[in-house]
Amino acid sequence: MSKPSSSAYVLAYETIRDRILNGELEGGTKLTEERLAEELGVSRTPIRESIRRLEQEGLIKKKRVVKPTESDLRHMFQVRMILEGHAARTAAAYMTDDELTALAECIHIGRTGTIEEIMKANKQFHDLIVQASRNPVMIDIIDQMQSIIYLFRKTVVYHKRTGLIDEHEEIYEAIKGRDAEKAELLMKKHLQADLDFSVHVL
Numbered sequence: 001m002s003k004p005s006s007s008a009y010v011l012a013y014e015t016i017r018d019r020i021l022n023g024e025l026e027g028g029t030k031l032t033e034e035r036l037a038e039e040l041g042v043s044r045t046p047i048r049e050s051i052r053r054l055e056q057e058g059l060i061k062k063k064r065v066v067k068p069t070e071s072d073l074r075h076m077f078q079v080r081m082i083l084e085g086h087a088a089r090t091a092a093a094y095m096t097d098d099e100l101t102a103l104a105e106c107i108h109i110g111r112t113g114t115i116e117e118i119m120k121a122n123k124q125f126h127d128l129i130v131q132a133s134r135n136p137v138m139i140d141i142i143d144q145m146q147s148i149i150y151l152f153r154k155t156v157v158y159h160k161r162t163g164l165i166d167e168h169e170e171i172y173e174a175i176k177g178r179d180a181e182k183a184e185l186l187m188k189k190h191l192q193a194d195l196d197f198s199v200h201v202l
Contacts, residue, residue, distance in 0.1 A: 008042040013050040015040060020059050021150055027067025031060065058148040068148075070199055076148060077195040081188045083138055084130060088171060088187035091132035092180040103128050103172050110165040119157050123150075125168055129175070129187070152198050161197045 016036065019025040031051060037044045054060040058076075066072075095103070106128070109121035123146075130142050142149075156164060167190040174183035 006046065009046040009049050012036070012040055012042055012046040013053060016047075016050050017054060017057075017059065017147060020054070020065050021147065021154075025065050027065050029065045031063050031065070054147070057144060057146070066148075068151075073152070073195065073198060076145065076152075077191055080142075080145070080149070081191045083142060084126065084191060085184045085188040087130045087133040087135075087138060087142075088175065089180045089184035090134065091129045092175045092178050092183045094134055095129075095132040095175055099128055099132055100172075100176055103175070107165060107168050107172060110168060115157060119153065122153055122157060122164075122168075129171075152194065155198050155201050156194050159197070159201050161194070163193065167193065 016025070016031070025031075033044045033047045033051070036047045040047070051060055051063065059066055068076075091099075103125060106121040106125040109117050110125070113121060130139055133139065167186065171183060171186045171190060174186055
């Protein structure tokens with residue numbers, strides 16, 4: 001499905017998404033098209049299109065900001081483990097030297113950067129591995145999940161989950177060593193640890 005590209009739509013989509021992701025619009029908040037249109041100075045059509053896209057991304061359900069249950073969390077992570085586990089396996093076969101260097105840089109930033117830099121490096125680490133799968137369908141599915149993934153990435157980074165970057169380094173070493181089976185197993189264990197931590201914190 002093609003995404004609308006008008007400036008009013010982009011403004012509405014990015015503003016609503018960012019308000020959800022930064023916590024301004026909390027889980028359970030009901031969204032009103034008329035009020036949002038008035039606040040943003042746009043018509044109701046781009047608001048409606050934005051809400052539809054955010055529903056597809058999992059941030060809105062029945063015009064309300066999602067408040068993920070433990071069950072929702074587990075279901076999403078199950079999908080991520082299958083897809084990103086497979087991506088790590090294929091990355092061990094296909095990842096180039098330049099991509100490996102970029103992966104190593106993500107780990108370095110993860111150990112030395114500010115919270116915001118660590119957030120970006122964490123996303124980049126996972127994105128590089130998914131991209132290395134060379135599977136456009138898989139890449140697209142993960143891309144559609146990015147907004148909801150961001151909420152949980154924020155939990156593990158802001159609450160400083162122990163071992164997060166060490167696990168990234170282990171995955172990197174397995175991919176660099178072209179050990180596909182180990183890379184897949186480590187990625188699944190990494191995401192399981194993220195899930196367990198998020199369930200505890202949320």
